[in-house]
Amino acid sequence: MHLQVCKTPEEFNHAVADWIVDCIAETLKKQERFTWVLSGGNTPKALYKLLAATPYREKIEWRKLHIFWGDERDVPFSDSRNNAKMAYETLLNHVPIPASQIHVMQTENISPEKSAEQYEKILIQYFKTSESQLPTFDLVLLGMGDDGHVLSLFPGTSVVHEEKAWATSLWLESQKMYRITLTKTVVNKSRRIAFLTTGANKANALKEVLQGHYNPDLYPSQEIKPENGELYWFVDEAAAFLLK
Numbered sequence: 001m002h003l004q005v006c007k008t009p010e011e012f013n014h015a016v017a018d019w020i021v022d023c024i025a026e027t028l029k030k031q032e033r034f035t036w037v038l039s040g041g042n043t044p045k046a047l048y049k050l051l052a053a054t055p056y057r058e059k060i061e062w063r064k065l066h067i068f069w070g071d072e073r074d075v076p077f078s079d080s081r082n083n084a085k086m087a088y089e090t091l092l093n094h095v096p097i098p099a100s101q102i103h104v105m106q107t108e109n110i111s112p113e114k115s116a117e118q119y120e121k122i123l124i125q126y127f128k129t130s131e132s133q134l135p136t137f138d139l140v141l142l143g144m145g146d147d148g149h150v151l152s153l154f155p156g157t158s159v160v161h162e163e164k165a166w167a168t169s170l171w172l173e174s175q176k177m178y179r180i181t182l183t184k185t186v187v188n189k190s191r192r193i194a195f196l197t198t199g200a201n202k203a204n205a206l207k208e209v210l211q212g213h214y215n216p217d218l219y220p221s222q223e224i225k226p227e228n229g230e231l232y233w234f235v236d237e238a239a240a241f242l243l244k
Contacts, residue, residue, distance in 0.1 A: 040083025
């Protein structure tokens with residue numbers, strides 16, 4: 001596990017952006033496409049805007065990228081809470097990734113269960129022609145909630161322990177909302193996984209996830225453990241101040 005603590009938001013975003021540029025360049029030396037899972041929430045907004053602007057925009061072979069999402073709220077694309085909407089507004093509308101290579105979790109005119117089922121089919125088509133061809137994604141960006149949740153794996157939900165499905169849906173009572181999410185099963189097969197974690201409100205959860213007892217029912221982020229890939233944590237000083 002690699003941990004990088006940054007002093008300022010600017011330092012944080014540039015550190016992550018530089019790392020992503022290097023990951024993409026290194027991977028595309030060996031293969032023709034780069035599969036990238038985007039994170040929603042507030043933390044990556046400034047990062048996405050940075051990547052879409054000069055000089056980072058010119059450093060990435062955007063046409064070779066294939067874009068996925070880690071989870072989605074069951075709200076229309078027009079809703080400000082929609083993760084795909086945020087990614088398009090901050091990044092995808094500003095870079096030349098072919099539309100056919102951007103795979104949104106559908107939330108309109110479809111049930112959450114059917115949406116998850118269709119997304120899993122897309123993933124299997126991409127990756128699971130044989131077990132020998134795993135790993136799956138080249139890069140997964142993740143956020144962590146102040147309750148220790150990751151993706152839509154929330155404390156006390158059964159999806160935390162899902163072992164077979166690659167994508168699923170769930171009703172989240174605390175938000176009165178359905179959500180569609182990747183599971184640890186597919187994410188843990190990725191080559192690189194990076195948590196982006198900022199703010200003092202994340203400090204306690206970060207301490208428990210990284211240095212506390214293993215209790216994924218309370219801190220689901222502990223379930224993100226790459227099978228053969230690498231795990232990175234990019235955090236700011238406010239989030240890290242309780243770490244030993």
